[in-house]
Amino acid sequence: MTEDVTEYEVVVVGGGPAGMTAALYSTRLGHQTAVVTRGGGRAAMMQEVHNVLGIREETTGGEYLSIGQEQLEEYGCDIHRDMVSSCSSDGDRITLSGNSGEYSAEMVVLATGFNDVRPDPPLPRTGRGLHYCLHCDAHMFVDQSVYVMGHSESTAHVAGIMLNFTDEVDILLRGDEPDWSEETAGMIERHPIDVVDEDVTGVQNGEDGWLEALEFEDGSVREYKGGFAMYGAEYNNGLAKELGCEINEDGTIDVGDHGKTSVDNVYAVGDCTAGHNQIPVALGQGAKAGIDIHFSLRDFPRDPELLDEQGPVRSDEVPGIPDELLEQAVDFHTYGK
Numbered sequence: 323m324t325e326d327v328t329e330y331e332v333v334v335v336g337g338g339p340a341g342m343t344a345a346l347y348s349t350r351l352g353h354q355t356a357v358v359t360r361g362g363g364r365a366a367m368m369q370e371v372h373n374v375l376g377i378r379e380e381t382t383g384g385e386y387l388s389i390g391q392e393q394l395e396e397y398g399c400d401i402h403r404d405m406v407s408s409c410s411s412d413g414d415r416i417t418l419s420g421n422s423g424e425y426s427a428e429m430v431v432l433a434t435g436f437n438d439v440r441p442d443p444p445l446p447r448t449g450r451g452l453h454y455c456l457h458c459d460a461h462m463f464v465d466q467s468v469y470v471m472g473h474s475e476s477t478a479h480v481a482g483i484m485l486n487f488t489d490e491v492d493i494l495l496r497g498d499e500p501d502w503s504e505e506t507a508g509m510i511e512r513h514p515i516d517v518v519d520e521d522v523t524g525v526q527n528g529e530d531g532w533l534e535a536l537e538f539e540d541g542s543v544r545e546y547k548g549g550f551a552m553y554g555a556e557y558n559n560g561l562a563k564e565l566g567c568e569i570n571e572d573g574t575i576d577v578g579d580h581g582k583t584s585v586d587n588v589y590a591v592g593d594c595t596a597g598h599n600q601i602p603v604a605l606g607q608g609a610k611a612g613i614d615i616h617f618s619l620r621d622f623p624r625d626p627e628l629l630d631e632q633g634p635v636r637s638d639e640v641p642g643i644p645d646e647l648l649e650q651a652v653d654f655h656t657y658g659k
C-alpha cells in the first residue's frame with residue numbers, strides 16, 4: 323500500500339441521496355467515513371424535489387444535495403470530489419483508485435446510480451417538458467396533453483399509466499420500429515393512445531421555457547405540456563463488476579438484505595440496484611446499509627460465546643469508538659445539550 327492511500331473504515335462511492343445517507347448513518351454511528359463522488363448524478367438534475375416529505379417542492383436538486391454535504395461534513399465525514407475508476411480487494415481491505423487519490427476501506431458502499439439514455443435532439447428542456455421520472459412528475463400533467471417518447475415495452479407501459487392522469491397521451495416513435503410484444507400492441511390499440519411515427523424536427527417553448535408544442539417531419543405540430551423519454555438506463559456497475567459482485571440481467575447490482583451484495587463487505591444502494599428510483603427509497607436503502615455496517619464493524623454487546631471465552635467486558639474496553647471520533651463527537655455542537 324502506498325503512502326498516498328487515505329484509510330477509512332467505510333468509503334461510499336457516489337454522493338447522491340443514497341450514498342450520502344449511508345455515509346450519514348455510518349459517520350454518526352462512529353465510523354471513519356468518506357464519500358468519494360464525481361458530483362452530478364440524477365438527483366442533481368432535479369429542477370424541483372417532489373415526494374420527499376419535509377422538503378419544499380421548489381428546492382432544486384443542487385440545493386438539496388449541498389445541504390446533505392454540509393450535514394455530513396459537520397459530523398466529520400470527508401467528502402472527496404473524485405471519480406473512482408478502479409478498485410480491488412485483498413480479502414481484508416478494499417482499495418478504490420480515483421483520479422486524485424487512493425482510498426482504502428474495510429467496508430464499501432456503492433451508490434453510483436445510473437444515467438438515463440437521452441434521446442437525440444431536438445428536445446424540450448429537462449424538467450420543463452422533458453421528464454424521466456413518472457412517479458415524480460406525472461402529477462404535474464393531470465388533464466394535460468402528454469407524450470411518451472420511445473419504442474420499448476416500458477414506453478407503452480408508461481403511456482398506459484399516464485391514462486390515469488389525462489386523456490391525451492401520444493407515443494412518439496421518432497421513426498423507430500416498436501420493440502413491444504403483440505400483447506402490448508393489443509393493449510395500445512384498445513386504449514385511446516395515439517402512436518406517432520414521424521421524427522421530431524422542432525420544439526416550441528413558451529416564455530417561461532416550458533414546452534408548448536413539438537413539430538414533426540410531416541409538417542404537423544402537436545401541443546404538449548410535457549412528456550417522458552423512455553430509452554433505458556446505463557447502470558454505473560463497473561466497480562461492482564470489478565469487485566466480483568453479481569449483476570442482474572438489466573444491469574442493476576444484485577443485493578440482498580440491507581443492500582449486501584454477493585461480495586463480503588460490499589454494499590450497493592439507490593438507483594444502481596433494482597427497485598423504484600425515488601429519493602425516499604434511496605434514503606431508506608442508505609439508512610439500512612449504514613446501520614448494518616455499524617453492526618458488522620462494532621463489538622458491543624459482545625456475543626455470549628465470546629463472553630464465555632474471554633470473560634466479562636472490562637470498563638476500560640468501552641466505549642468501542644476510536645479516540646479521534648470520540649473527540650469529534652464531543653466537539654459537535656449538539657453534544658451535552
Ligand SMILES: Cc1cc2nc3c(=O)[nH]c(=O)nc-3n(C[C@H](O)[C@H](O)[C@H](O)COP(=O)(O)OP(=O)(O)OC[C@H]3O[C@@H](n4cnc5c(N)ncnc54)[C@H](O)[C@@H]3O)c2cc1C
Pocket residue numbers: 335336337338339340341358359360361362363364365366367368369370371372373374404405406407433434435436438448449453454455458558561591592593594598599600601602604
Ligand atoms: C430529472 C429527474 C428528476 C427527478 N425528480 C425526482 C423527484 O422529484 N423526487 C424523487 O423522489 N426522485 C426524483 N428523481 C429520481 C432521483 O433523482 C433518484 O432516484 C435518486 O437521485 C437516486 O439516488 P442515488 O444516490 O442512487 O443516485 P444519484 O443521485 O444518481 O447519485 C449517484 C452519484 O454517484 C456518482 N458516481 C457514479 N459513479 C461514480 C464513480 N465511479 N466515482 C465517483 N462517483 C460516482 C454520480 O456522479 C452521482 O453523483 C428524479 C430523477 C431525474 C433524472
